[in-house]
Amino acid sequence: MLRASSYVIYVDLPGDAEQMLLVHGYSGAYDRVARHVGAYLRSMEVGPRPAPLYGEWASEPGPGPQGALPPPSEDTLLRLRKRGYLTEKTVEEEEEFLARVAGQHHGYMQQRRLTYIVMPTYDCNLRCSYCFQDYMRTNPAFGNLLRAMPQAMIDRMLTAWVKLEERHRVPPGAPRNVTFFGGEPLLAGLRPTIESILRKAGDLGPATFGAVTNGTDLHAYRDLLHPQGLSWLQITLDGPPGEHDKRRIYEDGRGSYEAIAENMTMALDRGVRVAVRLNVDRNNIDQLPELAEEMVSRGWDRYGNFSVYTAPIHANNGKTEMKTTMSSWQLDKAITKLRETFPAMRLIARPDDGMLARAQRLFENHADPLSTFKSSFCGAHNGMYVFDAFGDVYACWERTGNPAIRIASITEAGDIKWEENTDKLWKSRTVASNPTCRKCRYALYCGGGCAVLAMDFRGEFFTNFCDGFASRFRDAVAQAHNGSLSGVGAGAQERESVCGT
Ligand code: SF4
Numbered sequence: 218m219l220r221a222s223s224y225v226i227y228v229d230l231p232g233d234a235e236q237m238l239l240v241h242g243y244s245g246a247y248d249r250v251a252r253h254v255g256a257y258l259r260s261m262e263v264g265p266r267p268a269p270l271y272g273e274w275a276s277e278p279g280p281g282p283q284g285a286l287p288p289p290s291e292d293t294l295l296r297l298r299k300r301g302y303l304t305e306k307t308v309e310e311e312e313e314f315l316a317r318v319a320g321q322h323h324g325y326m327q328q329r330r331l332t333y334i335v336m337p338t339y340d341c342n343l344r345c346s347y348c349f350q351d352y353m354r355t356n357p358a359f360g361n362l363l364r365a366m367p368q369a370m371i372d373r374m375l376t377a378w379v380k381l382e383e384r385h386r387v388p389p390g391a392p393r394n395v396t397f398f399g400g401e402p403l404l405a406g407l408r409p410t411i412e413s414i415l416r417k418a419g420d421l422g423p424a425t426f427g428a429v430t431n432g433t434d435l436h437a438y439r440d441l442l443h444p445q446g447l448s449w450l451q452i453t454l455d456g457p458p459g460e461h462d463k464r465r466i467y468e469d470g471r472g473s474y475e476a477i478a479e480n481m482t483m484a485l486d487r488g489v490r491v492a493v494r495l496n497v498d499r500n501n502i503d504q505l506p507e508l509a510e511e512m513v514s515r516g517w518d519r520y521g522n523f524s525v526y527t528a529p530i531h532a533n534n535g536k537t538e539m540k541t542t543m544s545s546w547q548l549d550k551a552i553t554k555l556r557e558t559f560p561a562m563r564l565i566a567r568p569d570d571g572m573l574a575r576a577q578r579l580f581e582n583h584a585d586p587l588s589t590f591k592s593s594f595c596g597a598h599n600g601m602y603v604f605d606a607f608g609d610v611y612a613c614w615e616r617t618g619n620p621a622i623r624i625a626s627i628t629e630a631g632d633i634k635w636e637e638n639t640d641k642l643w644k645s646r647t648v649a650s651n652p653t654c655r656k657c658r659y660a661l662y663c664g665g666g667c668a669v670l671a672m673d674f675r676g677e678f679f680t681n682f683c684d685g686f687a688s689r690f691r692d693a694v695a696q697a698h699n700g701s702l703s704g705v706g707a708g709a710q711e712r713e714s715v716c717g718t
């Protein structure tokens with residue numbers, strides 16, 4: 218029986234009463250059609266319509282009266298079939314097909330270049346009010362976690378990298394991608410450790426290095442900050458100086474803004490790419506215009522290597538009240554509104570500017586849509602390895618510091634001892650293994666949401682965390698189609714994950 222595919226995404230085009238867009242969830246097709254064609258197709262959906270899931274699906278365009286609308290011309294019908302919008306597959310057959318596409322894509326992604334996250338310590342010199350790792354520094358029972366990675370562990374880790382690359386069949390000589398994370402990875406006292414990793418990894422083969430850092434001790438790394446050394450930094454600010462200094466404080470309560478700002482200017486002068494991350498909730502959103510002005514007054518907007526992006530603070534750290542938080546979609550809308558009044562806000566990318574840039578690739582360059590699919594949400598499921606100072610290896614940088622949840626450990630000989638159950642758990646979370654996501658028309662564009670947030674908010678690993686994805690995706694596709702990329706903030710990149718404090 219001919220029916221509308223369960224994976225058609227219907228996108229309204231703002232200001233266009235005549236036409237709309239169809240995007241197909243697994244063929245990657247997109248087409249502009251007359252609204253009556255979209256309504257006809259919607260009326261050809263069979264089976265239970267997807268129920269609203271966690272997040273914001275409320276604005277999903279409503280279905281037409283089932284099967285009651287007149288069909289379009291034969292030519293149009295033929296084209297709708299060819300493009301996958303009309304199908305003879307049953308609902309179950311289509312779901313199986315999507316799962317196969319996701320499985321193949323996931324397999325392909327496992328063989329791509331790996332990402333190494335190196336945590337040289339869990340220690341940090343700040344005591345941010347919302348830090349998810351704070352207990353490690355404030356509870357003496359975790360004091361043993363705060364030591365630095367020993368030199369011998371650096372050698373073992375590098376040996377393990379080569380073995381991991383063999384396992385993933387990474388082509389020999391492929392450049393490595395190394396990110397330092399912590400704790401605070403660029404504490405002044407860690408300089409010998411970082412310098413040693415840069416040198417030894419550089420001897421092993423080509424590599425790029427960057428760090429997610431609080432930026433307070435960067436002056437100790439001045440000579441290592443350059444495009445061939447530590448070439449990029451992600452630094453967090455929590456608002457203009459007054460607000461930041463209430464949240465990102467040293468142990469003695471002093472604020473950290475000025476130290477970070479001076480270091481940031483130094484790093485920009487040295488040609489390092491600096492991406493400022495703004496953690497935003499309802500308490501500091503109104504202060505973003507003041508921060509944008511402050512950035513302009515410091516002259517950061519004149520550097521081509523400077524960008525700013527926003528991320529919502531989630532209430533999964535045991536310290537943030539749910540009522541103060543915003544979803545990515547709410548944050549996106551709030552920033553769009555602020556831009557109407559405050560021109561300097563153009564400097565600050567919205568959470569979905571990255572998605573907008575990705576959607577635009579489809580229309581502008583006729584890129585292969587399959588290259589934009591995501592069978593899983595983030596690297597934790599396909600080729601990201603997080604190494605700590607003790608030789609424990611984790612999948613996700615927000616789930617570390619506890620050997621009970623590691624996916625592997627490095628032996629003294631540099632061999633990798635896998636924790637097969639945990640490794641399999643992380644590697645197998647795809648949209649196909651997630652019973653809700655495999656039915657979702659957005660599955661291969663979304664990837665299934667963050668596993669940590671799914672666990673923290675819904676108590677299950679193999680479940681969805683939508684974060685308003687449906688609304689956000691349709692909005693991005695409509696904007697990209699209408700060519701409104703002029704609204705994309707300076708920090709727009711394909712950055713859709715939520716991690717990295
Ligand atoms: S926090 Fe979520 S998005 Fe980030 S690495 Fe972990 S699972 Fe992935």
Ligand code: SF4
Pocket residue numbers: 270648653654657658659660661663664665666681682683684686687
């Ligand atoms: S694929 Fe994404 S939008 Fe769809 S159900 Fe899963 S988490 Fe939600």
